[in-house]
Amino acid sequence: MVPTFLEATAVRAVDSHTYSANFKSEWCVGSVPHGGVVTSIFLRVAATHFRTTLAAQNQPHTVSLHIEFLRRTQEGSATLVVRDVKLGRQTSTIHITLSQEGREEVVGYLTHSNMATETGLSLKTLWSLYPSSPLRPTSFPALLESGKEVSWVEQTNKPFAKFRKVSNRVRTFLPRNGQVAPGLIDQWIRLESGERFTNESLGFVADHFPSIVDSLWRREERGGRPPAFWYPTVVLNLDVKKALPPEGVEWLFSRVRAKCIKNGRMDLEVVIMDETGEVVALSHHVVLMVSAERNMAGRRTVEPKI
Template sequence: MAPRNTEWTCVPLSDAINFDRLDSHTYRVNLNENYCIGAVPNGGYVGSCMLAAASAYLCERDQPDALTAHFEYPARTSPGPAVIVIEDVKLGRSLLSTVHLTLWQGGLKPQAPWITPSVSHRVVLAYATYTNLRTFSGISMPTGYESSPAAALPEPLPDFGALKTSAGDNAWEEAKLLPGPASGLLNSLRNWHFYLPRGHPQTPGVLDMWVRAASGERITQAALPYVADSFPINLHAYLAAPELRELLLAPPSRKRGRRDASDGRGGEEEEDRDGEGQVEARQSLWFPTVVMNLEVKTALPEDGVEWLAVRVTSKQIRDGRFDLEVQVRDAEGEMVVLSHQIALIMSMERNTAKRASSTKASL
């Protein structure tokens, strides 16, 4: 079953994570289909929706900022309405509070209890610890990591003006989605401008990139889960071993026809490089997130930032599953958020397949 809509229009994240408060612990959101991969909303985007509701709930305690979050994705989400239920785990008087978040879909009601126990499904679960990062205080000291090469921003620093006006400079270029029917399945990727190193990765097995929002809005604290789970289409090629990367980025061969025998080569079949076919082959894959952990290191300015540097590594890709370690820093090199994820490699058909109907709740 194809997604309901493969047309993309730019919807600012601040609008796409809007919610309505239903009661003291319950919020309703509408998962936007322009934040989908295939028929499924991006997991980080869904996380941003959930943390936005939790932030509003804990603002009353002057604890608006997520310090840590752990997300589990037991089932596919769908674009459309969802209900977020917040359960108090431990509410601290000043420093830290921990809550459990559940995102429900299916069988939603317009009044309390807001869900239908025999029909509604728990599709995302999360634990989050909240604080006020702007008033958090205590001992600070530099670590050895901070002076290591791994902690440095990728060089050279980009010409940000050239990236915006010309989609690149001498060292960085924007990753583009090629036109074609398959690209309509990747709406979530269109919400970002990804700028990757020209040529080979600066470090084998590491994807360094700069990102900014396609909407032109500045990136705020609420966007961090979505930032940590957003990657260009050729992510897997950067993470692969150098010798395999060349094969992954090279378009597959196709037979173009027979040469004229008059060229002295006996009328052999020519090989061509099918760039569109290579892109469609990649777009036939889906990388669903199974688990995502976040640790926020610093508070972004209230009005957000335009640019973030993202570094992605993977220790192992095996048997259709892989790990991702994500570091997000600002343009000055300050660490903003760390993330560790477990994801699967599956056919896009699993993403867009019709969902089996069930009268049993997903508990």
């Protein structure tokens, strides 16, 4: 049976500052756990740590995250070690290191606060999605059950689905009349299992979307289907603006945009919104574009120096 998202991102406390996780094959791209799954595991470790070891801080919500993917991860067990960097009255920051087989593979800083008790100046800006999007479907049940929603249609032909196994875990709905601009993806997503998105899911949502490179390849009429690329994340930042309800939400919208794709490296800007059109989180990535063979290649071993 395919593990649910909750099962795929589950963490277990080993001691007050050490946690374990287990990466599942069904939530991988090739042989490598999906970067969004890794990010959500970091969020779950932080949530658990602030609920237990740092409960006295009363800061349950991640408000910012910065992760560096040093090396590729792999299926199987992982150990995450937390260091309490700064404990403050308004915000606290922790550092997390993820290791497998003695290798430090992913490191990150996460800052926590309590969104329910935050106070301070709030102002309305003039920002909106540009170009504009059809945004909210007229009926989510119709979208899900019949596929006859006027503005959105489900993506059923997912490129390289056997390689990008994680794409089968999500139902993705795209603008029926095509994206509103090149280098841009608008989507509504829902977990295939029917699970609801919580704030710990935002790491996954920020990193799951159809390939911008695939769409631009077709637009430039390069001929044929684009090759199977692997897009390893180098850096992922997350700025959380809103606490989702404890029971979670069924649907989230995201807009993903690349500004410059050059020499096998690209930026990604992600805006995540809820059904009301309110911004839930913002994310920025640095991503590499390499052949799929790199994903499946054996690890290089370095001989010790004499």
